[in-house]
Amino acid sequence: MKTNKFLCVSLAVLVAGIILSSFFTGPKLPVTSFKFPYKRAGLTERQAAAHLLNRFSYGATPGQVDSVVNMGLEKWFQQQLTASLPDDTLNQHLKAYDAINLSNAEALSKYPQGFVVTNMAIKDSVISKDSVNKAVNKKAYNDTLKAYMDRKGLKPDGELYKQFIDQNILRAVYTRNQLQEVLTDFWFNHFNVSFTKGECASFIPAYERDVIRPNVFGKFDKLLLASAKSPAMLYFLDNFTSVGPPAPAPAKASAKAKAAPGGDMMMAGDAMMSAAKPAGNDMMMAGGAASKPATAKPAAAPTDMMAMAPVTPTPAPKKPQAPANKNVAGLNENYAREVMELHTMGVDGGYTQSDVTQAARVLTGWTIYPISSYGYGSNMKGLVDKIGVNNLAAKGFVHEGDFLYTPNRHDIGEKTVLGRHFDGKGGYQEGVDLLEMLAHHPSTAKFISRKLAVRFVSDNPPQSLINKMAKTFTEQDGDISQVLITMVTSPEFWNSKALREKTKSPFELVVSSVRSLNADVQDPYQLYNWMNRMGQKIYYYQAPTGFPDRGQYWINTGSLLNRMNFGLALAQQRIPGVKVNLAALNNHHEPESANAALITYSKLVMPERNLDKTYKQLVPLLNDPALADKVNNAAGKAQSPAPSAPDRPTVGAPGDMATMSAVTPEKPKPMVKDSPKTTAQANSAGNNMLAQVVGIIIGSPEFQRR
Template sequence: MKKVLKICYFAALMTGGLFLLTSFLTSSSPVTPYQFPYKHAGLTERQAAEHLLDRFTYGATPAQIDQVIKMGLENWFSQQLNAEQPDDSLNKRLNSYDAINLSNTEVCREYPPGFVIRSMAIKDSVISKDSVDKAVDKKTFNAKLQAYMNKKGFKSDQDLYKQFIDQNILRAAYTNNQLQEVLTDFWFNHFNVSFFKGECAQFIPAYERDIIRPNSLGKFDQMLMASAKSPAMLYYLDNFTSVGPVVVTPPKIPVKAAVANGDISMMMSAGNAAITANKVKTLTQPGKNVNGLNENYAREVMELHTLGVDGGYTQQDVTQAARVLTGWTIYPISDQAYGSNMKGLVAKIGENNLAKKGYIHEGDFLFTPNRHDQGEKVVLGHIFPSSTDPTAGYQEGVSLLEMLAHHPSTAKFICKKLAVRFVSDNPPQSLLKKMAKSFTAHDGDIKQVLITMVNSREFWDKKALLTKTKSPFELAISAVRGLNADIKDPYQLFNWISKMGEKIYYYQAPTGFPDRGQYWINTGALLNRMDFSLALTSGQISGVKVDLNNCITHQQPADAENTIMSFSKLLLPEQNADQMAKELSPFLNAPGLAAKMNNTTQPIKQVPVPTMEKPMAGAPGDMMLMSAVIDNKPKPTAQEPARTIYAINNNRSNTMQALAAGIIIGSPEFQKR
């Protein structure tokens, strides 16, 4: 009996222990079962913290290195992977942007493209067709259109794009979930769409908000699938127009009868096989109202989104994949222009009857079986059998995208792009193999791939430190974060970022912006970067406030060397600034410098920075992205824009601070991350 009691007691004890262990393992508290090997690379904890912030944020804010060390490097990284930090301060800044949360349908209703408004105004006899772009009295023409827009409750599409650009800058500068925002930029660039193409422009805000950002730390195949179904991508790469050949289902004819009559062709097509009635030509740049097999998306989904240019596919695979994806189009989300294509079809069939007829409706996506190629296709050796089953056509596309997402070439291609973004322009093969293995083993889980990368010795190698060149966007955001700037008008930063060479959301090619230093750095770019740096620190960017006095401590005398050292410590932590202070001090102490920079008797000469408030015309063959109201402002000339003349109207100390901070931000050291 005692023996039985002992056994029961031991079993209960073990059960309780397992319960406690399970509770601990499933706790919501951050668990970091890994330890970063930075010590093996000879890095101190502070150097390692700075490296983490350089790679996985848009730049450290003041004292953030200390915060990361206090929290623990691994815990901080795990917290960033979860992307659940509260963003109350950011959300307050975003409250005034009422358009950024609209659905695609609401955007089409409230912010119709300019050409749609003009067409409606012509139809309603508000303006004449001949006056568009040729109005003699542009002021009167604009007034009529504006009154028409007000009456209809329309808003300028330019305001939508401006709000979207503004919110992007504010998120990058102020979100506590920095890694998610960095990855949102990475994946948007990977699955690039562009304001340059008018057809997709309206749908880009929802594309980033609903497709890219939520999936940026999830499974790769889910993001690929979501992007393929989004109106922005369907319009950008023209798959919404892609249709298969017209098919006719022949009557059932017994095979014996066909053989008896000697009709071999009839014998081959006997049964329920579909006969192609008309062969549809292949299109790469379809014109208006032209239907056909469009290969644009099929090519880019292989070359840029999954396999890579050396991924082992052929032109035949591209054509066959395009056939698989015929019928993937847009559900009617607008009564006018883009988004209205399928309105007649849906009305004819009836929304409640779509599923019965084999149509797939998911949000703004629609699969139309009557536009799908029902013949047999072969992609990368995988056979998609011919079928007249309408539901099978949609599953073909799903299977194709899943196959591409899980292909070994995709693992290599995606992991190399991630390594180039977060490690170096030429990441070591040993790291790429580890990451690709993790990608495959964890079903394309982006979090697990990042964990593998950051736990590798290659990531912490001293050779990888400060080797990546900041893009103009990264430079601007890291500068405002480093100086704890208060951004009241983000669009002014957008103008400067564009001037430095990166007009966000406007990169025309599906490749997205290159992620290598040689693309960003040349003589002109360096001058523009220095202009931006001095404009920021001297208070010349309207809508961006920088208080340099609150950025640094004032324990030391406010001489040139101490000022340089103070701002170097703030903006270039863990870097030796002795040489920089030695070289710059004579410049800041130059006689007459304060007088030149502090001429309070004369107004400041401020040469306007060329702005790009209006999206430019799209690619050849694309609908122009234009405002309804004619822009009668002088067009900027092609000549080199005049340089800005800076002034700080306080005292020598402020002048010295502005110059020191500006030169450091414009220095090669700050250009690296």
């Protein structure tokens, strides 16, 4: 009896010990319940709600602070992490955009790039080769090509890009799942691709929709792998051209063996890649000769689609590169370098140039499945046709969606990356293993955590916070949602030094303004033009770094004046297709004076802030009848080079939105200046006063903070 009792007690102790030890040695369970420590920072619940909305949305809409308080701050954040709220209003706005859900193949088919249309027209004898870009009568030439496109049911590729830009702005303005859109912007910027590089432009809509947005809350390694295999990234960083040395031929290879299907797949693929080049363009940028997007030489900036004045860009800094390899087929290190420096470990992550070269060898053979019969996406068509779609797997190919791994373009030699040995026999799996290793590297945990903290906390986040986030990143297998929970439940997030310490980018400024005024947006492209004027041409940033996320990048004299001018234009109804009802924001109660309007609307637009200093700054501007003209003129004089990249795509793609087609652009239209007098003639003096007050608030330094 005593023996049995002893055994029972021993067993219980053993089980308890195992359970207890698992808390210290096993993987930590995901956090599902949490509390925000904002009271320790001296914040009220309403102030904390406003801070959450400033960081994890594109700004509060009227009354939203009350909604978050009533729901509970933690519940609101948890709800945002699921991104499951119905979006009826947004979906209604998106109904007009029929191109945003197209697959890559459908986009290329319906919206072919300009050189594709030109080549098709030449082949069909509609135009002559000698007339391309040399037509004496440009109007007749354009009319001929337009009629040809109409007969074929083709649309200018610029229409696809315009729809994509419009839907992006509408999502940011109207979605109830705000955090998902904020993170989509963050991760797209992290894994940046650009319209400036023509090969990938048509693939960017599907890239954001299918690669970025669905993965913003998940595991980092899944997002990394999805981006690596996407046509947009494969083209943007040239990995689709990267080829290992040919395998040594057998000592006595028969002519019959060489001619067999799949016998010389690399040669067939290279031949097709060469044949796919559009006339007059080195589309493939093959081998080491491919220049990185960050160092591509920009062409002269064309005039914007909506007749905006061109802005001279500041070129991205160049990086030293190894001498270019002039061979048509060869190793390309662009993606391997950037996947370490920008996507995972960071520039100080501990890798060497040798690691970059070895990683590039591991990733050879990663290319694009033939998406269309013409132009970009067609270069492997001959190879696939030769082998047969049903025979690909048997021959060692990997076909997943628009991705294709080609074994005979893979470097089968031994490689070592960051001390890990690859024997060359793993094929496609070698690349997967490499990316998994990078995704789980300790340097990656620190690098990603710092970038998230910079985006959501401050330009210089405390190291203590980064360490906590990196620890969670490692323990939770790169679970992005868990890293965000660690960040928002840390005292550092709520510290008074972090409040309103982030500066809004032009995109954030425009969207938050529209949301704060509850504006009705019918033509989002007009807002895009204002973003461009303020220095952020979304989807056109040429460097793989993406737009910098620091206030000093955006703020200078010219940009501040342009921001004030935007605020005045918005409030005074001078942005076509964007309507605001200022009286409705205050329940149709008309303020007694400009000073009263300043106080009332400042609280509506910037809830839960101490605005005493702001009032003193803005009062002198209230009653100047020519303020809008003065700001507009001053902005023109103070305009400095915008930080955004050149807007003419390189390597085969046409130019700015107005000319992204086969149609040759004619003389650009002059910029149309805003005229506040138009509104003054249409509205009463009281409405003009209120519009000027609200415009000043939107353009104020305090509203630039988030």
